[in-house]
Amino acid sequence: AQSVTQPDIHITVSEGASLELRCNYSYGATPYLFWYVQSPGQGLQLLLKYFSGDTLVQGIKGFEAEFKRSQSSFNLRKPSVHWSDAAEYFCAVQGAAGNKLTFGGGTRVLVKP
């Protein structure tokens, strides 16, 4: 069975500082990996995805993520956060065999002025 762990429930970062959100997955083969962002009461917006190829993927809003097979990780980074980045971030994994998307527990990001 596939699973995702996001070890940090909350992260507080100052505006302009760098941000890194951790994601560890469990899946028997090469997974398809995603990062989504959700503002309060809203739907989920896809930030970036990894299917294959280059392990460093670029996404929208200045985010990037690196796939590390040896560590079963897919951490999300942003060099300089903006107040508008305050939201809930979900890492998700999807297997090749089906359409089931499994989410991690989420990390809430708070941005201090």
Added chain:
Amino acid sequence: DTEVTQTPKHLVMGMTNKKSLKCEQHMGHRAMYWYKQKAKKPPELMFVYSYEKLSINESVPSRFSPECPNSSLLNLHLHALQPEDSALYLCASSQQDGGSTEAFFGQGTRLTVV
């Protein structure tokens, strides 16, 4: 057009009511999904439709009844719900080409059962 549109945005219903949530996409996607999200929790998969046929039912109670009338529309019929069913209900769609596909989510319907 990369939108998934859900209506209504908010719904309050009594435990004896019957209501429906609607979802629409015009991206030509052949897989559509219903997720339930409780406060401060990740979305949980309820149903998957693939080519208008129900392919996954995650042991959802029968008071939730999905329907896919055509490739663009997905409904969730609600009947005799409980207060614990109050949640954000999210619809999503994706291309039907195996695992290398991304899901597009709607803005959700905030359901309150009183």
